[in-house]
Amino acid sequence: MKIAVAITGASGAIYAKVLLEQLKSLKNEVKEVSLVWSDNARTVWDHELGNRDFEHLPFRSYDKNDFMAPFASGSSSYGALIICPCSMGTIGRIANGVSNDLITRAADVMLKERRKLICVVRETPYNLIHLRNMTTVTEAGGVICPATPSFYSNPEGIEGVVKTVTDRVLLLCGIDVKGYRWNEPEE
Numbered sequence: 001m002k003i004a005v006a007i008t009g010a011s012g013a014i015y016a017k018v019l020l021e022q023l024k025s026l027k028n029e030v031k032e033v034s035l036v037w038s039d040n041a042r043t044v045w046d047h048e049l050g051n052r053d054f055e056h057l058p059f060r061s062y063d064k065n066d067f068m069a070p071f072a073s074g075s076s077s078y079g080a081l082i083i084c085p086c087s088m089g090t091i092g093r094i095a096n097g098v099s100n101d102l103i104t105r106a107a108d109v110m111l112k113e114r115r116k117l118i119c120v121v122r123e124t125p126y127n128l129i130h131l132r133n134m135t136t137v138t139e140a141g142g143v144i145c146p147a148t149p150s151f152y153s154n155p156e157g158i159e160g161v162v163k164t165v166t167d168r169v170l171l172l173c174g175i176d177v178k179g180y181r182w183n184e185p186e187e
């Protein structure tokens with residue numbers, strides 16, 4: 001399984017940080033992880049996390065204008081694109097087929113090839129345009145997986161709370177992450 005991860009300028013850089021750390025530890029399950037950042041994603045990461053932790057990750061990053069990246073084409077073997085966090089601007093461009101950068105082009109490819117597109121959207125409240133765009137992406141086969149944590153596992157700390165979302169994202173990709181499952185004994 002090869003996975004592309006796009007990070008956009010929605011609040012919630014910590015979701016990307018935790019997801020990337022989990023992917024790093026899943027090297028037996030995930031053959032390759034590639035990254036692409038929107039312009040505002042790094043600004044938000046700096047503002048919210050104030051670190052450069054992404055520099056130590058063993059993943060290749062592609063420029064957001066690099067349409068030569070493998071996952072810009074349906075002939076590549078990438079099985080999923082996770083957009084985490086996903087801004088309303090990005091979801092709007094995807095919903096309207098505006099494939100003007102690598103993130104939106106890769107999303108377009110995932111939908112046309114009937115592969116997994118998981119959008120970890122973050123905004124509150126939603127306006128009607130946001131809701132319509134998310135409906136369109138869902139109708140086209142994408143999964144809207146909002147950055148909405150759960151609390152029934154009594155997660156500890158901010159990262160524990162964030163992980164309740166990123167675990168679900170990885171499960172959606174077909175990766176059997178160990179962790180809390182409602183009313184099932186923990187493995």
Ligand SMILES: Cc1cc2nc3c(=O)[nH]c(=O)nc-3n(C[C@H](O)[C@H](O)[C@H](O)COP(=O)(O)O)c2cc1C
Nearest residue numbers: 008009010011038040041044087088089090122123
């Ligand atoms: C600190 C910060 C937090 C933001 N949070 C959100 C957010 O939660 N959701 C959202 O849709 N946009 C948010 N934005 C605005 C987006 O970054 C902006 O609309 C940007 O153009 C989105 O483009 P991108 O998807 O290419 O990153 C935020 C911007 C900043 C600076």
